[in-house]
Amino acid sequence: MDEDILTTLKILIIGESGVGKSSLLLRFTDDTFDPELAATIGVDFKVKTISVDGNKAKLAIWDTAGQERFRTLTPSYYRGAQGVILVYDVTRRDTFVKLDNWLNELETYCTRNDIVKMLVGNKIDKENRAVDRNEGLKFARKHSMLFIEASAKTCDGVQCAFEELVEKIIQTPGLWESESQNRGVKLSNQEEGYGGRACGGYCSML
Amino acid sequence: MRATAQWLHKMAADSEPESEVFEITDFTTASEWERFISKVEEVLNDWKLIGVSSGKPLEKGVYTTGIWEEKSDEISFADFRFSITHHYLVQEASDKDGKEELVEDALPLSMQDLLCMNNDFPPRAHCLVRWYGLREFVVIAPAANNDAVLSESKCNLLLSSVSIALGNTGCQVPLFVQIHHKWRRMYVGECQGPGVRTDFEMVHLRKVPNQYTHLSGLLDIFKSKIGCPLTPLPPVSIAIRLTYVLQDWQQYFWPQQPPDIDALIGGEVGGLEFGKLPFGACEDPISELHLAATWPHLTEGIIVDNDVYSDLDPIQAPQWSVRVRKADNPQCLLGDFLTEFFKLCRRKESTDEILGRSTFEEDGKEVADITHALSKLTEPAPVPIHKLSVTNMVHSAKKKIRKHRGVDDSPLNNEVLNTIMLFLFPDAADKLTDGSEARPSTSRNNPPESEEYNLYSQFKSAPSDSLTYKLALCLCMINFYHGGVKGVAHLWQEFVVEMRRRWEKNYLIPGLANGSPDLRCCLLHQKLQMLNCCIERKKARDEGKKPYTSDRSPSGSSCDTGKAVDCSGGDYQKETEKERGEVGKSWESWSDSEEEFFECLSDTEELKGNGQENGKKGTKEGSKESANLKPEGRLHPHGKLTLLHPGEPLYIPVTQEPAPMTEDLLEEQSEVLAKLGTSAEGAHLRARMQSACLLSDMESFKAANPGCCLEDFVRWYSPRDYIEEEVVDEEGNRVLKGELSARMKIPSNMWVEAWETAKPVPARRQRRLFDDTREAEKVLHYLAVQKPADLARHLLPCVIHAAVLKVKEEETLEDIASVKKIIKQIISHSSKVLRFPNPEDKKLEEIIAQIMSAEAIIARARSLTAKFGIEKCDQEEEKEDLERFVNCLLEQPEVSVIGAGRGPAGSIIHKLFVNAQRMTESSDEVATMTSLDEELKRSGSSDERRLNLGAVADFPPPAGRELILRITVPRPAPYSKPLPQRMYSVITKEDFRLAGAFSADTTFF
DSSP states (O other), X not given: OGGGEEEEEEEEEEESTTSSHHHHHHHHHHOOOOTTOOOOOSEEEEEEEEEETTEEEEEEEEEEOOOGGGGGTGGGGGTTOSEEEEEEETTOHHHHHTXXXXXXXXXXXXXXXXXXXXXXXXOTTSSOOOSOHHHHHHHXXXXXXXXXXXXXXXXXXXXXXXXXXXXXXXXXXTTSXXXXXXXXXXXXXXXXXXXHHSOOTTTTTO | OHHHXXXXXXXXXXXXXXXXXXXXXXXXXXXXXXXXXXXHHHHHHHTTOBBXXXXXXXXXXXXXXXXXXXXXXXXXXXXXXXXEEEEEEOOOHHHHHGGGGOOTTOOXXXXXXXXXXXXXXXXXXXXXXXXXXXXXXXXEEESSTTOOBOSHHHHHHHHHHHHHHHHHHXXXXXXXXXXXXXXXXXXXXXXXXXXXXXEEEEEEESSOOGGGSSHHHHHHHHHHHHTOOOSSOOOOEEEEEEEEEEOOOTTSOOSOOOOOHXXXXXXXXXXXXXXXXXXXXXXXXXXXXXXXXXXXXEEBTTBOBSSSOBOOOGGGOSEEEEEEEEOSSOOBHHHHHHHHHHHHTTOOOOHHHXXXXXXXXXXXXXXXXXXXXXXXXXXXXXHHHHHHHHHHHHHHHHHHHHHHXXXXXXXXXHHHHHHHHHHHOTHHHHHHHHSSOOOOOTTTTOOOSOTTTTHHHHHTOOOTTSHHHHHHHHHHHHHHHSOHHHHHHHHXXXXXXXXXXXXXXXXXXXXXXXXXXXXXXXXXXXXXXXXXXXXXXXHHHHHSSOTTOOOOOOTTOSSOHHHHHHSOHHHHHHHHHHHHTHHHHHHHTOOHHHHHHHHHHHHHHHHHHHHHHHHHHTTSTTHHHHHTSXXXXXXXXXXXXXOTTTOOEEEEEOOOOOOOOOHHHHHHHHHHHHHTOSSHHHHHHHHHHHHHHHHHHHHHHHHHSTTOOHHHHHHHXXXXXXXXXXXXXXXXXXXXXXXXXXXXXXXXXXXXXXXXXXXXXXXXXXXXXXXXXXXXXHHHHHHHTOOHHHHXXXXXXXXXXXXXXXXXXHHHHHOOHHHHHHHHHHHHHHHHHTTSSSOOHHHHHHXXXXXXXXHHHHXXXXXXXXXXXXXXXXXXXXXXXXXHHHHHHHHSSOEEETTGGGSHHHHHHHHXXXXXXXXXXXXXXXXXXXXXXXXXXXXXXXXXXXXXXXXXXXXXXXXXXXEEEEEEEEOSSTTSOEEEEEEEEEEETTEEEEEEEEEEESSOO
């Protein structure tokens, strides 16, 4: 089973408290929804194996607490992540406004600059929407992120969000390492290769 | 069984036409030879080389500018393995579309290529391309490098196989077989077209027969080989290239002076300072200059070149081109530095082994340190003992080193060591004078947030102004100039002692950004930052005036952590003090008086409030005990919020800072957390493990806000979990009614649980979340056990980082496009390789090799600039032309000289040759004479000797002569089709080669 896994990816879920980070994760990993999910303390962790384009990837997903105070603690877990899901609540504008802070945080603590980012507007099942879809779209475009609206409650967009993110990571060269180690970065220097095989420029004479 | 088979047979027979069923071809008796031929045919089929070849006539220079590709396969003749390779110039698809326009009996493309004059003497190409001008061909060669087809019968067998395969398949691509030893590059081959065939033949000799060293002799060979029966033979077209080699650059001074090491020991700024890397080649990176004088279009009869006379004066040649021969791996300083440092990574010895000290004793000391450290942990009032021990320890450590390292055999002498220590710890100088600690200086010369500065995050090294980076450079230099690995071990030893001293004395380590370890940097840098965090906290604690302070309110603690990372040391503390005013002081120095400052303000009200609350809500648990408590550990009032029940202002408490973490600790912790699994119990346990911080904050909050309840805490800590609604009460007034969110109300959830266990204890009296003593000892131990090899691995990213910056700096002086490209490659390659832990040695070597190649290119550019006297050139325009010319020489295999011998570059080259010639003449060296003699023996006549020395005195005899002779004549009979004939010849001192392609009509002999 483990043998055909292409790679293990570390994914983060961040965003303000109460936007539904843990609910999104629970929906994705266990396909359930619990309206009374306790507030996360520190970080939580789940694993799921998914298959994208025939490639199996094992996801280690780190769910973080959104409280301001935990922000001195959680960013240490950002290290080595290849993908991040940034969540806001479409019914609460303040959670959308704070997105900039989260991006700053990512920039500061993330150890790599090519991490793939996805913006998720959660709770679209609710009626009192406060953030328009276009606003989310605009924000995502501005910061070169993937974007989707979702609902952990109704299951809308959840699977898709994770799959898209993983697909994007797999497509980004150098971002992940193959489990078998055979696909490491290869530096090809065409000139060298050419010179090695064909007889170099002046071979026929001197 | 048999029945089934028969039935199957019937089925098959029924469904297929009868004839096919019974047609059987028998290959069972085929010979190895037949099998080999069929394999060749199969490969030609697979590669789709069958049928009419087509394409446009070749454009000028396309063999150089175009892309060549090759495809390979392996075939065998019995058990002898051959490789079969298709070499071809990649052509645009549109070329192939032109197939329909083809005339049926057009000559195969390769035969047309024989006559094409647009790509004679390509600067770099496969030898068959060079000899025959082919754009496409297939070669069959022994697969193993030392295998060879030697006997004539075997050669003929191979050639016959080729001939049959071509005939059977109708392939029009020339097919060669390599015979004799590989180094001789002997090929024979064949090309077949409709009614025509070209034989590719070759002569390869070590010595040239005298009569064939010149054009006239070669023309004779060519003509008699063609054996054309036409009596007035059309004139042969001729292309000639003579190559002259220049090796003597005596007029230019080289090698570059190595930097003066002694100067630096004297404390002077010599060629090289600590913190700088050397650069440049120690030997001339340009070894030879080859001038090729070409006459591209001559016709037989126009020019005379025979035993006694030659019209071929290079000065008169219409085309000049130049190439430079680069010294293979010229010794370059930066490259040497890197290579030597990288070698350290493979040393196995520990520091002690290298310094030759008894490991036993050192171990004993290590244990003592740790036990001492551990005893400190349990010590309730550690300060006095601890102070005593500091001096002890430093003293003993110093003594130990003295003892074990005699004055004579210490790898680094004191002067060097002092220079380095002062360079690494510039604050030490200040300390000597006033005994107080100098603040880290990073912020003072904080460079701009440039892309260059931020390279460290890509390389996972350390900022270029950091202690770690400087240490890396110092170790690099010591490794190279001051005692190699011994010196490295010694400096490291001193460094570790200094780290311990700083920890004991509460001196911050300079050159490190404040705040928790920067995970973008290398682990060693993180460790040092961690140690600094510990020192900072210990210092804050020790400076507290209360003797009992076990409180850990850390200096710099409640500065928003985000900000704290960037600001540094003293400036930062001053700033925050300013910003925070009174508030700041209260947490920073944590003195009684300032604490009272808050309590005075609130005491009276608080007492009142408590009283009221006691009266009203006496039943509420927790309030009872806390109501009478004096509030403690307040940071500042929240401002907006008041407590729900007493109605008092809500105070934000002083809290414990979360523990700073280095990436290895973090890894450990993540692993522990991840190991708990994904079950509900696991998640619960995980939350519990991490709730220490929450609990501590709750306790601080309770201490600061007597009489508070969970709702109060949640409003501060997780505001969105307190939901406020406007409701209309019984009296019709609109009031705000708030309650905890549903998730906070889940019975016995972790938050409620923690709140219930939390006692009102201010941060300073709580159990430490971060044990600085233990962490510091851990770091110091970690540092002490690093072997020189570990150290080199830790610091290699910093050294590579520094080397890249050095190359960049040097490049800006020269402005060379190819180096810019390499630098970009190095950066992207390094950022991929260095980011992962334990990068493979091979990949690291690749990076170092790239840096070395960039250095070599720059060194070559400088060498050429000097040789062509660009600096001395007065005319602006000419100077620019020359600069462009030199740049081309570096980046292209061959550069044509504008204006040939008469252009500005040409005349410089001419002068270079003249000078070199004069020098050889005047210095009557035996060696030169003998080589000249040989040359003359070869050319034979004494007349020519005079010619060579007299008329061609400006240039040495050509090191190589290449000639291409071409003609289109009917073969084998006068009435045959006129077909292309070509002969290429090259004559050098030790090599004579004729490569002929002779076509014949096969239908009408």
